[in-house]
Amino acid sequence: MKFxxxxxxxxxxxxxxxxxxxxKNLAESINLDVEEVKLDNGMTxxxxxxxxxxxxxxxxxxxxxxxxxxxxxTGASHFLEHMMFKGAKKFGKNTxxxxxxxxxxxxxxxxxxxxxxxxxxxxxxELSMILDIEADRMENLSLDPDDFEKERAVVLEERKMRYENxxxxxxxxxxxxxxxxxxxxxxxVIGEIPDLKSVTREQxxxxxxxxxxxxxxxxxxxxxxxxxxxxxxxxxxFGKIPASPTVAQEHASLKDEAFQVTFKxxxxxxxxxxxxxxxxxxxxxxxxxxxxxxxxxxxxxSILGSGKSSAxxxxxxxxxxxxxxxxxxxxxxxEKAGMFFIGGELLRGVKLxxxxxxxxxxxxSYCETEITPRNIQKIKNNYLVxxxxxLDTNAGLAQFLGDRQLLLGDWRHYKKELELYEKVNVDxxxxxxKETFSKPxxxxxxxxxxx
Amino acid sequence: xxxxxxxxLFVNTAFASDSFLDSVNRMKWNDLDVVWxxxxxxxxxxxxxxxxxxxLNDSVSGVTQxxxxxxTAGTSKETQREISEFFDxxxxxxxxxxxxxxxxxxxxxxTKDIEPVIGKVCEIFKDAQYPQNELKSHLSRAKSGxxxxxTSHAALADRVYxxxxxxxxxxxxxxxxxxxxxxxxxxxxxxxxxxxxxxxRKVLYLAGPSDVKDIRKVIEKNCxxxxxxxxxxxxxxxPATQSTLYLVEVPxxxxxxxxxxxxLVADEFxxxxxQFQFMASFLGGGFTSKLVQELRVKRGLTYSAGAYVSMQRxxxxxxVMTFSKNETTAEAISIIRNVFADVSAGRYENKEFVHQKNxxxxxxxxxxxxxxxxxxxxxxxxxxxxxLADLVNFPKIIENLSKSELSSATMEVFPWDRQTIVxxxxxxxxxxxxxxxxxxxxxxxxxx
Numbered sequence: 001m002k003f004x005x006x007x008x009x010x011x012x013x014x015x016x017x018x019x020x021x022x023x024k025n026l027a028e029s030i031n032l033d034v035e036e037v038k039l040d041n042g043m044t045x046x047x048x049x050x051x052x053x054x055x056x057x058x059x060x061x062x063x064x065x066x067x068x069x070x071x072x073x074t075g076a077s078h079f080l081e082h083m084m085f086k087g088a089k090k091f092g093k094n095t096x097x098x099x100x101x102x103x104x105x106x107x108x109x110x111x112x113x114x115x116x117x118x119x120x121x122x123x124x125x126e127l128s129m130i131l132d133i134e135a136d137r138m139e140n141l142s143l144d145p146d147d148f149e150k151e152r153a154v155v156l157e158e159r160k161m162r163y164e165n166x167x168x169x170x171x172x173x174x175x176x177x178x179x180x181x182x183x184x185x186x187x188x189v190i191g192e193i194p195d196l197k198s199v200t201r202e203q204x205x206x207x208x209x210x211x212x213x214x215x216x217x218x219x220x221x222x223x224x225x226x227x228x229x230x231x232x233x234x235x236x237x238f239g240k241i242p243a244s245p246t247v248a249q250e251h252a253s254l255k256d257e258a259f260q261v262t263f264k265x266x267x268x269x270x271x272x273x274x275x276x277x278x279x280x281x282x283x284x285x286x287x288x289x290x291x292x293x294x295x296x297x298x299x300x301x302s303i304l305g306s307g308k309s310s311a312x313x314x315x316x317x318x319x320x321x322x323x324x325x326x327x328x329x330x331x332x333x334x335e336k337a338g339m340f341f342i343g344g345e346l347l348r349g350v351k352l353x354x355x356x357x358x359x360x361x362x363x364x365s366y367c368e369t370e371i372t373p374r375n376i377q378k379i380k381n382n383y384l385v386x387x388x389x390x391l392d393t394n395a396g397l398a399q400f401l402g403d404r405q406l407l408l409g410d411w412r413h414y415k416k417e418l419e420l421y422e423k424v425n426v427d428x429x430x431x432x433x434k435e436t437f438s439k440p441x442x443x444x445x446x447x448x449x450x451x
Numbered sequence: 452x453x454x455x456x457x458x459x460l461f462v463n464t465a466f467a468s469d470s471f472l473d474s475v476n477r478m479k480w481n482d483l484d485v486v487w488x489x490x491x492x493x494x495x496x497x498x499x500x501x502x503x504x505x506x507l508n509d510s511v512s513g514v515t516q517x518x519x520x521x522x523t524a525g526t527s528k529e530t531q532r533e534i535s536e537f538f539d540x541x542x543x544x545x546x547x548x549x550x551x552x553x554x555x556x557x558x559x560x561x562t563k564d565i566e567p568v569i570g571k572v573c574e575i576f577k578d579a580q581y582p583q584n585e586l587k588s589h590l591s592r593a594k595s596g597x598x599x600x601x602t603s604h605a606a607l608a609d610r611v612y613x614x615x616x617x618x619x620x621x622x623x624x625x626x627x628x629x630x631x632x633x634x635x636x637x638x639x640x641x642x643x644x645x646x647x648x649x650x651x652r653k654v655l656y657l658a659g660p661s662d663v664k665d666i667r668k669v670i671e672k673n674c675x676x677x678x679x680x681x682x683x684x685x686x687x688x689x690p691a692t693q694s695t696l697y698l699v700e701v702p703x704x705x706x707x708x709x710x711x712x713x714x715l716v717a718d719e720f721x722x723x724x725x726q727f728q729f730m731a732s733f734l735g736g737g738f739t740s741k742l743v744q745e746l747r748v749k750r751g752l753t754y755s756a757g758a759y760v761s762m763q764r765x766x767x768x769x770x771v772m773t774f775s776k777n778e779t780t781a782e783a784i785s786i787i788r789n790v791f792a793d794v795s796a797g798r799y800e801n802k803e804f805v806h807q808k809n810x811x812x813x814x815x816x817x818x819x820x821x822x823x824x825x826x827x828x829x830x831x832x833x834x835x836x837x838x839l840a841d842l843v844n845f846p847k848i849i850e851n852l853s854k855s856e857l858s859s860a861t862m863e864v865f866p867w868d869r870q871t872i873v874x875x876x877x878x879x880x881x882x883x884x885x886x887x888x889x890x891x892x893x894x895x896x897x898x899x
Binding site for chain 1: 591
């Protein structure tokens with residue numbers, strides 16, 4: 001429970017938040033009380049005891065996602081995520097959901113470019129049961145042929161909902177396809193339709209065997225647990241599962257260079273869609289997750305697009321003659337590469353090409369006008385509020401730890417992050433602002449007026 | 452150690468349901484009712500101001516929503532940007548929600564900033580000017596958003612479903628307003644609406660460490676909120692038999708959104724809140740619910756399906772939401788009909804019934820994990836005039852439910868001939884949907 005006390009001290013330590021004394025830095029003031037377990041087969045487990053309520057959250061972060069797929073089996077990671085709920089050797093066909101929900105729990109999963117994450121929220125007395133289930137499906141997934149075909153149809157429906165019938169989904173997919181063209185990040189995480197229709201059970205099984213192994217997963221358990229007993233159970237249930245002999249090699253074969261964007265000049269992509277108003281995203285290359293420059297870029301994105309007082313909102317929305325109904329900026333850092341993007345929905349009648357040129361000029365001008373000490377302090381204050389919000393639940397803390405362990409190799413990385421955030425200053429942000437917005441960009445729009 | 456001990460104490464009492472009620476502190480600050488839950492986990496607070504007044508009192512559709520939307524657009528002393536800058540600097544999160552029966556304005560920030568933040572909230576409630584330019588800009592964006600609804604099939608389905616299913620009642624008007632009503636919204640109208648809201652009955656729901664109570668003096672000095680106006684409930688009649696299926700045509704859709712349900716009048720759900728919620732969860736409350744099993748797991752017809760019963764004080768709504776590809780939309784609707792019929796007739800296995808009970812009772816502790824969510828639940832109970840003891844007794848109430856109560860709840864809420872069916876999809880669906888009911892094709896633009 002040490003971390004709770006430490007977090008309570010946090011607001012007193014922020015610069016400029018009030019007249020607070022500054023006798024400790026931010027990183028020193030937060031100490032998460034995490035027990036780390038490393039099994040002989042390479043599996044990592046992180047445990048935090050929080051006896052607040054008789055419940056816990058359990059997360060499994062598998063290091064496999066869209067970037068691990070090859071043409072022909074795009075969407076395999078996500079399809080496999082669906083199949084992981086369909087049963088294994090000990091807990092048979094379609095029993096998993098019934099066991100979890102029948103205990104008062106909930107479960108779900110998600111797939112990204114870099115990872116596939118499974119999670120459960122359950123009453124504390126069910127810990128042994130859920131660890132059994134997770135061990136069973138890690139080792140002995142069934143991939144029942146009948147379920148495989150039904151789930152293929154479900155995935156195709158999900159794809160329609162998220163992308164084919166959603167202009168925003170189309171926009172993001174088109175941006176990734178063009179921005180990361182020729183790299184694994186340019187492939188669709190949910191999968192191309194021909195691949196989803198043709199992928200076989202055998203291909204999926206081979207993919208599963210390659211990536212679903214103890215040496216490719218991080219378990220995070222937060223809640224009302226007795227850590228010594230939990231550690232013992234984890235060793236018993238997962239310790240006997242063999243490591244994958246090839247997964248390390250698979251990851252090593254994915255060199256950072258293969259993920260770097262290749263365009264040398266700016267690109268403008270116009271895609272016809274159903275949106276009566278133009279939707280757009282404009283992206284610039286940045287740095288992969290964990291890069292020291294990333295933190296100043298996070299601050300920059302918030303200065304530009306977070307909150308009603310941000311630069312983009314005041315330039316294009318909250319004005320007498322608005323040109324947009326929404327504007328946002330974000331810095332997306334993937335394991336191997338990064339992307340700074342600005343997006344929004346424009347009002348009908350706006351001339352898209354003029355808007356794009358205006359936006360590009362404005363972005364560079366913001367490097368001089370918007371990067372002020374007050375704006376940087378504002379973002380740091382907001383970061384603190386968001387941090388509290390993120391750590392408010394067992395699930396939030398599990399997510400926080402797992403992301404860092406999987407993508408940065410060490411959950412303790414938050415210390416370094418806090419240090420870096422605290423050190424971000426006007427010069428850093430200005431310099432990165434100019435560097436970023438001087439690079440070539442990819443501008444994608446979806447609109448029913450495009451041909 | 453003070454903080455941590457207090458936190459644990461609260462948590463233990465909150466979950467030890469007998470003493471949960473003691474942790475809900477009810478106070479009176481002059482004319483203002485206040486409910487405070489102590490939460491020392493982090494040095495932050497949530498303040499939710501409940502107004503017993505909502506979109507039912509809109510003189511022009513959407514006026515209450517716009518009154519809250521534009522609350523920070525300017526006062527006699529400060530511009531929109533200055534107000535936004537103030538709240539953003541403190542990391543204060545402002546949000547609001549308007550329903551037909553009530554409205555809620557919520558602010559969250561760090562406890563150390565509570566005085567300036569609440570002070571500013573009081574200022575804007577007292578002195579919001581609704582500048583013409585900002586309002587014009589806001590309405591222009593709101594219109595654009597509505598016109599673009601055609602690209603959000605799920606949101607469009609929800610909007611048309613409300614209008615069609617509640618047609619003829621005071622609840623049919625969309626809270627957000629319409630393209631036509633936006634033209635009638637003026638600064639004077641919004642100022643008048645805010646004046647009304649400031650005088651209507653309200654309750655302040657607070658969560659945070661004990662020093663959040665220090666804002667009493669700020670509120671009493673600056674807010675000038677009174678409880679002069681009482682809102683008259685608007686009662687409605689039970690819905691009539693439905694004989695039409697509504698198809699809302701949208702271009703180039705290869706998937707159709709489906710909404711099936713009806714509205715409820717207060718007499719139907721008073722005293723049956725938990726019974727109806729149990730039924731909704733049994734039908735469509737998780738991966739193991741009947742609808743998800745029948746539509747997704749057994750047949751692969753959809754990615755998701757859900758059922759709900761939402762009950763306010765004087766009216767409620769119940770329904771099913773799902774989607775399917777064009778070729779199987781009619782089949783999906785037939786399956787939903789069969790599920791209603793089977794559960795109404797008790798044609799389900801006892802183990803499914805027991806499973807749902809275990810699901811709800813086992814998950815009870817999660818209701819207490821986030822204080823903000825708990826605060827929202829207490830607010831809803833208060834609005835419904837429900838005793839908070841029901842929340843404490845929830846596991847017992849569920850334990851005592853019988854199969855016949857599940858069946859009768861389904862029969863009462865989901866009789867097929869009273870369900871409004873709305874499908875948003877391609878016009879080619881007319882043929883297959885006509886086998887279910889005569890189809891009436893609607894132009895989505897008439898519902899914007």
